[in-house]
Amino acid sequence: MKVQFSNLYSVINNIDLFICSSGFETRSKSFPLALDVDRVKNGFIFHIDENYTVSYENLKELENRMPYLKTIQHPKNNPLETYDIILEKLTGFYKDQNPHEKLNIIIDITTFTREVLLILLKALNNEWYLNRSNIQLVYTPAENYPCEWLTRGIRYIRSIFGYSGMILPSKKLMLVILNGFENERTEEIINSFEPNAILLGRPSYEESINEQLSNRGKANFDEIKQKYQSNIIGEFEFSCMEIEKTIKVVENLIKTHGEEYNIILSPLNNKISTIAVAFVALKNENIQICYASANQYNINEYSTPSDYFLFFDMNSFLT
Numbered sequence: 001m002k003v004q005f006s007n008l009y010s011v012i013n014n015i016d017l018f019i020c021s022s023g024f025e026t027r028s029k030s031f032p033l034a035l036d037v038d039r040v041k042n043g044f045i046f047h048i049d050e051n052y053t054v055s056y057e058n059l060k061e062l063e064n065r066m067p068y069l070k071t072i073q074h075p076k077n078n079p080l081e082t083y084d085i086i087l088e089k090l091t092g093f094y095k096d097q098n099p100h101e102k103l104n105i106i107i108d109i110t111t112f113t114r115e116v117l118l119i120l121l122k123a124l125n126n127e128w129y130l131n132r133s134n135i136q137l138v139y140t141p142a143e144n145y146p147c148e149w150l151t152r153g154i155r156y157i158r159s160i161f162g163y164s165g166m167i168l169p170s171k172k173l174m175l176v177i178l179n180g181f182e183n184e185r186t187e188e189i190i191n192s193f194e195p196n197a198i199l200l201g202r203p204s205y206e207e208s209i210n211e212q213l214s215n216r217g218k219a220n221f222d223e224i225k226q227k228y229q230s231n232i233i234g235e236f237e238f239s240c241m242e243i244e245k246t247i248k249v250v251e252n253l254i255k256t257h258g259e260e261y262n263i264i265l266s267p268l269n270n271k272i273s274t275i276a277v278a279f280v281a282l283k284n285e286n287i288q289i290c291y292a293s294a295n296q297y298n299i300n301e302y303s304t305p306s307d308y309f310l311f312f313d314m315n316s317f318l319t
Contacts, residue, residue: 001310001311001312002241002308002309002310002311003308003309003310003311004307004308005034005307005308005309008034008309009036011311012035012039012106013039013104014039014040014041014104015035015039015040015041015104015105015106016041016042016097016103016104016105017041017042017043017044017093017103017104017105017106018032018035018040018042018043018044018069018105018106018107018108019043019044019045019046019105019106019107019108019120020032020043020044020045020046020062020107020108020110020111021045021046021047021108021110021111021112021113021116022045022046022047022048022051022055022056022058022059022062022111023055023058023110023111024051024052024054024055024058024297024299024302025110025111025302025303025305026303026304026305027110027111027140027142027303027305028055028058028110028111029058029061029062030110030140030305030309031108031110031138031140031309032045032062032065032066032108033062033065035066037065037066037067037068040066040068041068042068042070042093043066043068043069043070044069044070044072044089044093045059045062045063045069045070045071045072046072046074046086046112046116046120047059047071047072047073047074048073048074048075048076048113048116049073049074049075049076050076051076052297052299054299059071070089072085072086072089074086074116077155077156077293079115079119079160079161080161082116082119082161083119083122083123083161083162086119086120086123087123090123090124090129094128094129094132097132099132102132102133102134103132103133103134104133104134104136105133105134105135105136106135106136106137106138107120107135107136107137107138107314108138108139108140109137109138109139109271109275110138110139110140110271112271113293114160114267114271114274114291115160115161115291115293117271117274117275117278118160118162118163118274118278118289118291119160119161119162121275121278121279121282121314122161122162122163122278122282124314125282125318130315130318133315134313134315135313135314135315136311136312136313136314137275137311137312137313137314138309138310138311138312139270139271139272139309139310139312140305140306140309140310141209141240141270141305141306141308141310142209142213142270142303142304142305142306143209143210143303143304143305143306143307144210144212144213144303144304145181145213145216145302145303145304146301146303146304147298147300147301147302149298150181150182150297150298150302151182151184151185151294151295151296151297151298152184152294152295152296152298153184153294153295153296154184154185154188154292154293154294154295155293155294155295156292156293157188157189157192157193157290157291157292157293158290158291159264159288159289159290159291160289160290160291163278163281163282163287163288163289164288165262165263165264165281165285165286165287165288165289166262166285166286167262167288168262171260171261171262172196172197172260172261172262173193173194173195173196173197173261173262173264174195174196174197174198174199174257174260174261174262174263174264175189175190175193175195175197175198175199175264175266176198176199176201176250176253176263176264176265176266177189177190177198177199177200177201177224177266177268178201178202178238178246178265178266178267178268178269178273178274178277179200179201179202179217179220179221179224179268179269180217180220180268180269180270181216181217181220181269182268182294183220183223183224185268185292185294186220186224186266186268187224187227188292189266189268189290189292190228190231193264193290195231195264196231196261197231197232197233197257197261198228198231198232198233199232199233199234199235199236199253199257200221200224200225200228200232200234200235200236201235201236201237201238201249202217202218202220202221202235202237202238203217203237203238203239203240203269203273204237204238204239207237207238207239207240207241207242207245208240208241209240209241209270209306213240217269236249236253237249238250238269238273238276239272239273239276240269240270240272240273241272241310242272243272243275243276243279243312243317244276244317245276246272246273246276246277247276247279247280247317250265250276250277250280251280254280254284254287258286262286262288263286263287263288264287264288264289264290265277265280265281265287265288265289265290266289266290266292267289268292272310272312275312277289279317279318282318283318
């Protein structure tokens with residue numbers, strides 16, 4: 001559901017728990033600063049240790065405006081410890097609530113890293129949480145990425161904790177890539193896994209955030225397609241606006257190729273398509289999701305926020 005900034009309170013009631021992440025982007029503050037603090041009872045803001053200075057500045061701004069926020073620091077490169085921290089905080093929160101009341105929870109997914117976001121979804125994929133909650137996901141799209149590059153260098157490539165899949169030696173390896181704006185990440189993942197086959201995807205024109213981003217994504221797609229054409233056995237289009245549409249696309253690819261190949265999913269576009277991949281994998285334990293961590297982000301001119309938010313009902317995808 002697309003909601004303009006001016007209509008925000010037509011879709012938001014009181015919030016029992018608000019979850020967000022600090023970050024270096026202005027977008028990390030767009031939704032939290034739009035909230036009416038009197039409507040929010042509790043809040044968690046996740047903050048990565050050893051982060052950029054501007055991330056700390058954004059964190060302090062949110063803490064000062066939203067006194068109910070509890071800052072949860074977690075390590076940059078220790079997914080197991082991060083999962084344990086998330087689980088501890090969620091369990092503590094739910095234990096303090098009335099077990100007979102349905103909780104309203106909103107998660108701003110905008111500036112979580114892909115890895116931490118998927119670990120959070122893994123933790124929440126529990127009947128004890130889902131049955132007691134109405135969980136909404138909210139995302140502030142980037143209207144533009146004005147910089148020439150978003151990230152530089154790759155620190156590591158690995159499967160995401162909780163999404164390691166089941167790799168059988170009797171099957172060949174297929175990499176399913178939802179390509180985005182960071183071709184260095186795409187190339188490093190391909191070179192690392194050396195797959196037998198690649199399915200390369202890009203957002204459809206109709207399901208892109210806007211025309212400018214669609215054209216930029218198409219140029220990156222064509223570059224990867226040209227470089228790895230001998231390994232690419234198929235192409236597909238997905239949505240950057242609707243989780244359900246991308247879920248259906250990815251599920252159809254798995255249904256078509258899953259008997260022959262071990263499938264590794266690589267979500268390299270926006271958080272909407274990334275979450276769709278996560279929901280597919282949470283319902284199919286054979287599927288692996290991989291992640292490439294960047295060494296450096298272009299923090300000075302990374303993104304320009306849109307003037308609207310996208311809302312999704314998480315329960316509808318996991319129950």
